[in-house]
Amino acid sequence: MFEKILLATDGSEHAIRATEKAIDVAKCNHESTVHLIYVFESSKSDVLENWNTTGAQDKREEKIRPTEERLRNADINYEVEYLRGDPGPTIVKHANENGFDVVVLGSRGLNRFQELVLGSVSHKVAKRASCAVLIIK
Secondary structure (H helix, E strand, O other), rough: OOEHHHHHHHOHHHHHHHHHHHHHHHHOOOEEEEEEEEEEEEHHHHHHHHHHEEEEEHHHHHHHHHHHHHHHHHOOEEEEEEEEEOOOHHHHHHHOOOOOOEEEEEEOOHHHHHHHHOOHHHHHHHHHOOOEEEEEE
């Protein structure tokens, strides 16, 4: 089954549900590893609000903490990576360049306004990723 699983999270409710499904998928193969990624965009307000990189990194870690706890409690092998960029294209690029078997992500994220204007991240990933994509509602 799937051995190399990419789980994209943003800390939203949909992302937490995606985590549960990624755990189910990973349990099918004891050699599976979940590669947890959090994609962030640096904006001017981000820089001004978090002038030190430690503060910004602490906020990112806080957002993925519930996901990490679920993976750890389920005894799933996992790795964490933080990527900078526009979420949709960044997830697709990472998935395609690193030979993942499946991408698991939630159908909606934290920034609903951006989703309405630009289209959903999950839709972009489903259209452009060269592996299977599991979108969780």
